[in-house]
Each structure stands twice: as C-alpha cells, then as structure tokens.
Amino acid sequence: MLRFIAPVALFALAACTTEPRELEPQISLETMQEVTRTLSSDAFEGREPGTPGGERTVAYLIEQFQAAGLQPGNQGSWVQEVPLVEITSSNFAPLTVGDLALEHGSEWVGVSYPQVDRTEIADSEIVFVGYGVNAPERGWNDYEGLDMEGKTALILVNDPDYMEEGLEGPFNGRAMTYYGRWRYKFEEAARQGADAAIVIHEDFAASYGWTVVEGGWTGAQAYADTGDGGMNNTAMNGWVQLEAARKIFREAGMDMDEMILAARQPDFEAVPLGVTMSTGFDNAIRRFTSSNVIGMLPGNQRPTQYILHTAHWDHLGRCGAPEDEDQICNGAVDNATGTAALVALAQAHAEAGPTARTQVFLAVTAEESGLLGSEYYGANPVFPLDRTVAGVNIDALYVLGEAQDVTVIGGGKSELDSYLADVLALQGRTATPDAAPQAGRYYRSDHFSLAKRGVPMFYIKSGQTLTEGGAEAGEAGYQDYNTNHYHAASDEYSEDWDWAGVMQDLDLYFRLARALGDTGEWPNWNEGDEFRAIRDQSCASDANAGC
Structure with missing residues (x-):
C-alpha cells in the first residue's frame, strides 16, 4: 500500500498539556485514490440521498470505516437515521x-x-x-x-x-x-x-x-x-x-x-x-430516510471529550438534461474527495494509536439540499455538543498540486487559529484569508450546523498559491473547476490528478486532530463572535466541568 510520509515530524503543540512526542503521519494515498474513484463512479449514480445510489454509498462507507479500524459511533450502530421530507x-x-x-x-x-x-x-x-x-x-x-x-x-x-x-x-x-x-x-x-x-x-x-x-x-x-x-x-x-x-x-x-x-x-x-x-x-x-455514517476511535484518557471530523457523502444524483449523453453528476471533487479523506484519516489515526480524547468521523447526508444531515446531527447529537471540543470540516479537496498556503474560511473567529498557525509553521505553509468574505462561505457548509450550536470548527480549503505556477496557476485551477465542473456531470475522477496538494491538506488535518485530541484545553470563540455566548453557556453547565 502506498503511503504519504510527512516530511516533518509532528510534535505535540505548545497548547497541549501532554508530554511532547514525535509522530510521523502515515496517510494512504492509495486509500484516497481508491475511495474517491469508487464513490464517484457511475455505479453510485451521483450519491443522491433517498435513491439506490445513496443506499450503496452508506453501505460502502460502513465497510470502509470498519476496515480503517473504527468502531461504530452510534451506540453500536454505524448510522444515524435522518428523516427527510x-x-x-x-x-x-x-x-x-x-x-x-x-x-x-x-x-x-x-x-x-x-x-x-x-x-x-x-x-x-x-x-x-x-x-x-x-x-x-x-x-x-x-x-x-x-x-x-x-x-x-x-x-x-x-x-x-x-x-x-x-x-x-x-x-x-x-x-x-x-x-x-x-x-x-x-x-x-x-x-x-x-x-x-x-x-x-x-x-x-x-x-x-x-x-x-x-x-x-x-x-x-x-x-x-x-x-x-x-x-x-x-x-x-x-x-x-x-x-x-x-x-x-x-x-x-x-x-x-x-x-x-x-x-x-x-x-x-x-x-x-x-x-x-x-x-x-x-x-x-414525499417523506424518506437517509443516513449519517458515524465511526469513532475512543480516547485513552478523556474518552467522553470529542474531536469531530465531518464531510458530506451526498451529491446531486442525475442532474443532466434529458438530451445529455451523461446525466450523472458524479461529484468526484465535491465531495468524494472529502469523504475519502475521512476514511484515510481514520485509517491513519487508528494506526497511530488513540489520542487522549475520542476522535469521531461523521459522514453526513443531504448537504447539497441545505446542510440537512449535519443540521439533523446538530439538533440530535450522538456525542453531546457541550463535550465536543472542536472539529474540522472537509468539503471538496482541489487536486491542483502542491501549494505554499491554505485558504482559511472564517479565520479570526476562534482560538483554533493558534492551533492552525502552529501546524502550518511545521509544514512550512502560510494561511491565506478568504478572498471573498462578503460571500459568507463559513455559513455554507456542514461545520456551520455545529458552529452555530457553539462548537468551534475549522473550515480550511486547498491553497491558492501553487508551488508550480504560483497564485496565477492556483486561480486558474479554481476558476476552471468552479466554472466548468462544479455541480456538473464533468466533475469526474481522473487518473491524471496531481494529489500532492491533497496529501498536504490531509497531513494538516491529521496534525490538527492529534493536537486537539491530546491537549487538555477547550478552545473558544473569540470575544464578540456571534457563537461565543452559546459556547460560554455550555462551558458553564454542570455537565461540562473543565470546559
């Protein structure tokens, strides 16, 4: 099996209360490729909830979570049923x-x-x-x-x-x-x-x-x-x-x-x-039921404190015009890549061994219909939100090659920024702020369903300044995808993709989760942020001593 070996050893960050220790992430490029290729194949019919393709997706993810070394996350079950109308x-x-x-x-x-x-x-x-x-x-x-x-x-x-x-x-x-x-x-x-x-x-x-x-x-x-x-x-x-x-x-x-x-x-x-x-x-x-898929790696010191990884598994199904030769919107980048990342990260964390806190991997349904799967989870959390320390959402990993930066959506909102700065320093990368802050992109993906209920969440997108070609090449790549392939039948898997930037991003997600999983701290929203009050309220509750 092919492995991506991080070029810099991971050290527990300054925010951690545990002893520093070295750890080299072992993240499988082969897993990323195989899961992305499979989920975006025509056999899954565009992964629309409430269809046979959606049901096949859920079954496949259960199989992959189990093979990665996760345990069922919902009281012995791999799924949380999500009633939809x-x-x-x-x-x-x-x-x-x-x-x-x-x-x-x-x-x-x-x-x-x-x-x-x-x-x-x-x-x-x-x-x-x-x-x-x-x-x-x-x-x-x-x-x-x-x-x-x-x-x-x-x-x-x-x-x-x-x-x-x-x-x-x-x-x-x-x-x-x-x-x-x-x-x-x-x-x-x-x-x-x-x-x-x-x-x-x-x-x-x-x-x-x-x-x-x-x-x-x-x-x-x-x-x-x-x-x-x-x-x-x-x-x-x-x-x-x-x-x-x-x-x-x-x-x-x-x-x-x-x-x-x-x-x-x-x-x-x-x-x-x-x-x-x-x-x-x-x-x-019309009423129907879909499923969130949930796996976990229990913590070895504070197992009732949780670090959350989210990605949506669904896409648009058959969305082409009747006269189109290809009517299936396969959603390879959006979001077979992010769903595959959950599997690859789960596999890497399982092989690295448990963190102090429990690591949770949540593949949610019906994001494309309005964040419905994550919203249902937020309203009916399997793991209490006042015990959920923080999380990261992975939505559409751009396969543009190695980058010198990452794009931070919602930077300056929470104390998570310091964790990100430390990990980016280890990687030798920088943070690029959102180029269109007026678009409110922080409120348009699944992390928001948790954030508005007080849980600090990362939303980090692939970098804009590529190692080969710089910012101009990055902008051209983004524009090409957003103009020609986003929510289109042409968002398909390619054997010619350059995965180097994706693997950089997975290394970043892995390091953040390890740091948050081993620290004793509870990062909060910054003073004045719209989500600060609800986090403060949950931290003050008797059920959440130590937050």
Missing part, C-alpha cells in the same frame, strides 16, 4: 402587491417549509425590516417594537455594513456574519411571528446571480423532518429580484435606495409599506 410546489399564483402582479421564477420565488398541501397568503401587510437582524450583543434590533403576526417581512440580504472595504464595523465590515445569511433571516422572521419572509436579491451582496436563486428555489426542496411538520416556520420563505423589489417600493410610494441607506444605520426603525401581498401554490410531499 421533500416538498415540490406547483401551480403558483402571481405574487400580487396592490396593482402589481410579479411573475414566479423571473421576478420572485417562494417555498413552503410547513408540510401542507396548499400554501395561501392573502392580504399580508408588508413591513420593510431592513436587514432583519436581532443581535442584542451588537446593540441592533430591526424588529424592535414590532408585532409581525400575520405580516410579511421584506428583508435585505447580507449585513448592514457589507459595503465597507475592510473588516471593521458593527458586523465585521465586508466579512459576512451569520446575520447576513438568508437562512438566519428566515429563522428570525419566524421567531418574530411573521406570516412570510422575502429576501431582496442583489448580486454582490448575495455573492451569486438571480439564476442561482431561480434554479435553487424552484422544483423539489428537501428539508430535515423535525416531527413538527415544519409548522414553526413562516408559511412562505422566498426571494424577490432586485428590480421587482423596486416595483414594490414604488407601489408603496417609497424610494428603495433611500430605505436601504436608512437600514444601514443603527437607529433604523422598520417601516410598514402600507401595501399587502398575496400569493398561493400547491405542495406535493
């Missing part, structure tokens, strides 16, 4: 506002989270709530004094200060916080009792065009089946295209640009527009 809406009435009749798809989209056969919104008063933020720790509440029952919240995407050039401001300037994400805005509108929530789309603020919204928010929508029928959500969540939003403000006799400027001020007060919204559509409901 799929809602497909049709027969959309126009979205009417006064004399306006906005066209579904080109001007607005809407979906039902509640599991009802028919969604009907009739004469719901529209209230412009600015950025829809309620952040007491930042002294900001766009809903202050409002009663939103039976009303529709019209909301701006991103944070109030996203137009700043730097990272200074009440919401970290250009770097998006969770408050800027559409998911938060829908959740907060529901908590406020709104009947519906509509986010105003704008390309730069959202970091993607209207075609992405139209494509992603029409057709079947999958959700975690929480058992309450989705009834704690608004009746409808949706988006409105920017120029269509201008029409709504004009119908209300208001200037949208003036309202946006006002919404960026801390003293902004929500504005009832004096117009109502109506629409309706039918919903077809």
